[in-house]
Amino acid sequence: MSDVIESGRLHPVTVVRKAWVLISVIGWFVFDHRDIFAKVADKYGLWGPAALAAVMTTVFIAFVFASWRSTAFTLTADHLDYRYGLVWQVQRRIQLSQIRTVDIEHPLFGRPIGVRAMTFSTANGPTKLAYLGSRAANRLLEAVVVRTGASSAKRSDEGVVARVSATDLALSILLDAEIIMGLCIGGATSFVPFIISGHALTLGLALPWLRSAWHATGKRFPQYHGWIVREVEAGYRTESGLFNKSQYTWQRDRISSITVHQPLLWRSRNWVKVTGGIVGHKDLLLVPVTSRAQAEKMLVRIYGPEALKLLDNPVRVSPRARWCTLWWRGCAVSFTQDFAAGWRGLFLKQTVTLARITRVLGVHITQGPWQRLHNVAHVTLELPGGSHVSAVNRNTEEATQIARTVRSSVVRTALAGVPIARRATR
Known part of the structure; x- marks a missing residue:
């Protein structure tokens, strides 16, 4: 058995918070x-x-004490064990060789007493260790970073890449046409029974709508407040939170796709939202709102100048696609030897997804009966994390050619033995 390097119990507030x-x-x-x-x-x-x-x-008090005694962590030279549970014992083990980044969260209720939460990102996704005292968190962080070379907030020379002001954030939430229309339709539907019957009890049907409205608008502002994107050694780190200070590290070698969203009412200000697909995550938020110029600079940092050249040459669908979708003018694709990009949307939201060909896991062609009648088909490039790049309603011959080209490029890369970039170990 490996020697124990660091061990201890979680902060008592962990059990109290879970004893609701x-x-x-x-x-x-x-x-x-x-x-x-x-x-x-x-x-x-x-x-x-x-x-x-x-x-x-x-x-x-006896229940809290017994639960606290059964909640602990142990760090050895090979792995990190985390066990908890009084009635049902649960033990999680993280191999140190799989840890890429370590992020620290500062919850609002725990700031006065110095409580921290640590998130360890691995190939299987993040594992959260909550909550630790400040001293225990610092000791564990230093021990993990020394033995794994993982990126952490304390050891990176951080440079701000993007910063979101509170004014821009609030205005962007209010100008999101898709959310506004959804809330208006949901609100009108929820209050119809009260308008018809006049019974106060029917107002209870509006509670789900109020919850959705809070999550779509009010909750987003404190959650995204003070949003900062920093470039660190491992890739990028996002920091945000008005009450709960949280952070997440984007590992550069695990970014499978980048998607740029532009809602209808943002176009006059040339604002966009940037999300990304990462192994273990489908749609993570990189920037809630920023200018298109700033988003293009971030794309160049992640993928290089070739990515911008790809975005400047979209190939639109043929006019026959108008029989299969109303927004056919907004559908386009663009391919090079190394990258693929797909455009979708025309009215409420325009999106473009960009990815490296080398990250493609599978290529699928789908053609429904109506598409078969008009000789068009979808081509979908599956990427790690569940994200994808879609070529929507392309001519059947073109769809076949796209799939053949992408498959050949993927096979050529695999046969050439080009490795995916890995983090440098210390």
């Missing part, structure tokens, strides 16, 4: 049996309810 179920059960029990408490108070005075409260408090 027990707190809810105790609260429900007290409320449901309030008549019993009233009778005890009448018979024994204040000592009766005080004794019952002391018993429940003791049970709660």
Whole structure:
């Protein structure tokens, strides 16, 4: 067995925060049996309810203490173990050789007491270790970085690539036409029963709409507030949060695709949103709103100048595609020996997805009955993380040629033995 390098227990606030179920059960029990408490108070005075409260408090403290004793981490030379659970024991093991980046989150409720959350990014996705005290988090971070060479916020020479102001963020949320239309339609549908019947109870049907409205507008502002993109050794690090300070590291060698979105009402300001596909993630947000010029600079940093040349030469679909989609003028593709790009959307949102040919996992041609009638087909390039580049409603001969060319390029790269760039180990 490997020698233990670092071990300890998580911060007690971890268990208290997760004990909301027990707190809810105790609260429900007290409320449901309030008549019993009233009778005890009448018979024994204040000592009766005080004794019952002391018993429940003791049970709660005992549960929290036992849960905290069963929640711990252990770092060895080979792996990091994380175990938790009182009734159902769960143990997770992370191989140190698989750790690429380590990100630290500063939750709002934990800042006064120095609580941190650590996220370890591996090939299987992120694993979150929450919550640790500041000293324990710093010791564990240093130990992991020394033994893995993983990128961390403390050891990178950071340079700001993009910064989102609060004014631009608030205005971009209000000008998102797709969200506005969805909320208007949902709101009108939710309040129709109240308008027809006039019963106040029918307003309860609007609660799901209010929740959706909060997630689409109000929640996004504090979540994306202070958004900064920094270039670090491993790739890029995004930092954001008005209340909960969070960060995520984009590893340059794991970026499978970049998608640029431009909603309808953003076009007058030439704003775009940039998302990306990463192994283990389908659609991660890189920048919530930025200028197109800034987005193009980021594309050059990630993929090189050839990416911009690719975006300047979209090949539109043939006029026969208008029988298969209303927005056929917004569909286009562009291919080079190394890159592929696909355009979609014309009215509410225009999107373009860019990816390297070498990251393509599969090529699919789909053709429905209506498309077969008009001699068009879709070509889909599957990428790691679930993202894809689509060539929509291309002529059948062109779709076949695109698929053949991409497959040949992928096979040629595989036979040539061109490796995917890996992080440098220290």
